[in-house]
Amino acid sequence: MKSLRVAVQMDPIQTMVVERDTSLALMIEAQARGHEVSWFTPNEVFYDSGVVKARSRTAKVSLDGKKHYENGADAIRPLDDFDVILVRQDPPFDMGYVSNTYLLELTKALVINPPLGVRNISEKMSIMHFPELTPTTWVGRDLDALQAFAERFDQVVLKVLYLMGGDGVIKLKAADTDFRARAGKFIEAAGREPILAQEFLPAVSGGDKRVFVLGGEAFGAVRRMPQGGDFRANLHAGGIAEGAKLEASDRAIVDAVAPLLKREGILFAGLDVIAGKLIEINVTSPTLVQELKRFSGLDLPKAFWDRVEAMRA
Numbered sequence: 001m002k003s004l005r006v007a008v009q010m011d012p013i014q015t016m017v018v019e020r021d022t023s024l025a026l027m028i029e030a031q032a033r034g035h036e037v038s039w040f041t042p043n044e045v046f047y048d049s050g051v052v053k054a055r056s057r058t059a060k061v062s063l064d065g066k067k068h069y070e071n072g073a074d075a076i077r078p079l080d081d082f083d084v085i086l087v088r089q090d091p092p093f094d095m096g097y098v099s100n101t102y103l104l105e106l107t108k109a110l111v112i113n114p115p116l117g118v119r120n121i122s123e124k125m126s127i128m129h130f131p132e133l134t135p136t137t138w139v140g141r142d143l144d145a146l147q148a149f150a151e152r153f154d155q156v157v158l159k160v161l162y163l164m165g166g167d168g169v170i171k172l173k174a175a176d177t178d179f180r181a182r183a184g185k186f187i188e189a190a191g192r193e194p195i196l197a198q199e200f201l202p203a204v205s206g207g208d209k210r211v212f213v214l215g216g217e218a219f220g221a222v223r224r225m226p227q228g229g230d231f232r233a234n235l236h237a238g239g240i241a242e243g244a245k246l247e248a249s250d251r252a253i254v255d256a257v258a259p260l261l262k263r264e265g266i267l268f269a270g271l272d273v274i275a276g277k278l279i280e281i282n283v284t285s286p287t288l289v290q291e292l293k294r295f296s297g298l299d300l301p302k303a304f305w306d307r308v309e310a311m312r313a
Contacts, residue, residue: 001309004035004083007056007109009100010285011089013039018068020235022287023088027061029301033309037061038072038082042089042100045079052079052106079107083312086112088285093123093162097284110312113283117264121283124161124196129260133253133278138197143184146197150174150183155200157231158186161193164284171200171231203275204231207242210288211250211271212300215307216258220298221246222288241288243295249276257281268304 010023018024031037040056047053058072079085085104091097101115127134138149139161150156151174160168170186172179187195204226212219223244226232235241250273257278261269270286272279289300 001033001313004030004309004312005081006030006035006037006084006086007054007079007082008037008039008086008088009042009045009054009104010039010086012041013059013069013071016068018063018065020241020287020290022289023086023285024061024063024068025290025293025301026086026088026304027059028063029305031061033305038077042096045100045103047103047106052103053077054079079104079109082107082109084112084308085109087115087118090285091123091162091164093284110308112267112308113269114265117261117266118283120264121260121266121281122161123280123282123284124159126260126281127278130253130256130278133256135198135201135274135277135279140194141187141190143180143187146183146187146195147174147180149197150179153199156197157200158183159196159198160190161196169232198279200231201274201277206275207239208279209244209250209273210286211246211254211273212286212289212292213254213258213261213269213271214300214303215267216254216262218246218251218254219300219303220292220296221250222291222295224288235288241291241295247276249273253278267307268300 008023008027016024027037036058038056038058040054044055053076055074055076057074060070062068098119101119104111104115125139155171155173158170158172172182207223207225210222221244223242224235224239225242227238227240230238253271253273257271266283268286270282292298292300
């Protein structure tokens with residue numbers, strides 16, 4: 001395999017949490033294979049007279065917590081100079097994120113996950129294609145309709161649609177006297193966007209599961225456990241990761257979602273599952289591959305680059 005020129009569009013490299021950053025693990029594997037590794041942020045991408053360019057820099061990377069990267073000099077390069085571009089910046093998935101995908105569509109490089117697929121698969125809303133697999137779900141902004149939905153359940157979870165890591169997620173009871181006030185304030189804070197509400201699944205106390213999907217196939221799983229009385233299991237919200245096995249119900253969910261992922265060209269996705277129910281389809285910057293290898297020995301970055309190299313052969 002010839003050496004590839006790989007660029008990672010990501011958050012600033014100095015912000016990485018070394019012991020659990022998936023982008024870093026993917027970069028290290030690419031480097032180990034002899035590929036040139038560069039990175040840039042979305043804000044460094046621009047269109048100029050028919051050419052999309054980025055202010056980028058090469059980098060040497062490692063899992064050394066004291067010095068996990070060494071940057072080369074900044075250089076403005078056409079995106080067509082790269083063979084592969086990984087889209088790995090975190091949400092919020094706002095119009096800045098969307099606008100950047102329009103620019104990435106103009107390059108001849110292989111972009112993973114592809115910009116159109118990233119736009120088409122809303123990480124929280126795309127589960128509505130599979131109502132038989134999900135908790136009972138509501139999406140909208142009408143407070144009366146939301147209250148009528150919430151009254152069907154003991155508790156509901158409200159979510160802002162385009163954040164990540166458990167941010168913008170609260171739990172309410174319709175029977176509470178302040179339900180309308182709190183729900184109304186939540187809707188107002190979301191701006192012009194709808195919110196998502198779901199029946200609360202008490203089984204989340206036993207954790208949620210990240211199911212890794214590579215090329216439309218189930219690859220492995222990690223469980224996240226909530227801590228300190230918080231119902232959110234996200235590591236960003238204080239949860240901790242544990243080993244987990246793929247169950248028949250997980251594979252059934254992957255089989256159901258795989259046609260959508262393949263149609264949109266999604267190579268790497270992370271499905272979030274609670275008690276056999278699909279919660280999210282993560283395609284922007286799925287995480288937890290270091291934890292997966294730590295607990296199960298499964299090396300997703302290796303399998304990822306095997307597939308990418310085959311796509312560029």
